Amino acid sequence: MARKSPQPKATSFEVLECVQQNCPSCGKPMWNEYNNLRHVRTLKGVVQLLLKIRRCQNRSCERYRIKYRPEQEGSWALPQQEFGLDVIALVGALRYSEHRSVPQIHQQLRDRGIEVSERSVIYLLERYDELVALWLSDHSRLKAIAKKGGYQNP
Ligand SMILES: [Zn+2]
Known part of the structure; x- marks a missing residue:
């Protein structure tokens, strides 16, 4: 960006x-x-x-x-990204756990002293969605490997 x-x-x-x-x-x-x-x-x-x-x-x-x-x-942080993973995690939590809108998330980040545009908030939400999708696919893959190998999840 x-x-x-x-x-x-x-x-x-x-x-x-x-x-x-x-x-x-x-x-x-x-x-x-x-x-x-x-x-x-x-x-x-x-x-x-x-x-x-x-x-x-x-x-x-x-x-x-x-x-x-x-x-x-x-x-x-993710490669080529200027915002830390902690900021991406907060944006995702505000959106999906607390059901905040993009303008509300933008305001909360600014209240915390993080200089960010609304457009960047949308971009950070997209990165959050990608990370969750990646985690879910990797988690399923690991479960399949564990099952095949006869291992049990704790
Ligand atoms: Zn070498």
């Missing part, structure tokens, strides 16, 4: 390192080749993430020079 307003100032800062420091393909150490900065708007403010990006340096490896990003990045 194209940005019309300037990026909000970060209120906190986090450094994310890769847990996996060896290449998942060849097992040789991956170098921290460069860092990326990313801003994520969360319910607790705007967080600036410093991402330590690694790459395999083994020329004979199939993952040679392919980026490896910190695993934890995915718990903050």
Whole structure:
């Protein structure tokens, strides 16, 4: 989604390192080749993430020079998204548990200090719906695998 307003100032800062420091393909150490900065708007403010990006340096490896990003990045936000997963979860809860309209959700987010347009609220609701659909399909798939393998859900 194209940005019309300037990026909000970060209120906190986090450094994310890769847990996996060896290449998942060849097992040789991956170098921290460069860092990326990313801003994520969360319910607790705007967080600036410093991402330590690694790459395999083994020329004979199939993952040679392919980026490896910190695993934890995915718990903050979806790829290419500026709003955190916590904001998406709140938007979904307000819509489906509390039956709030888009303008009401928009107002609640603004009351929490989150600068967002109504159009962005609609967009966040769409992301929420996609995540729920993905979870449901994955959950069904996992249940089928567990059943096939004779495992029981607790
Ligand atoms: Zn490798």
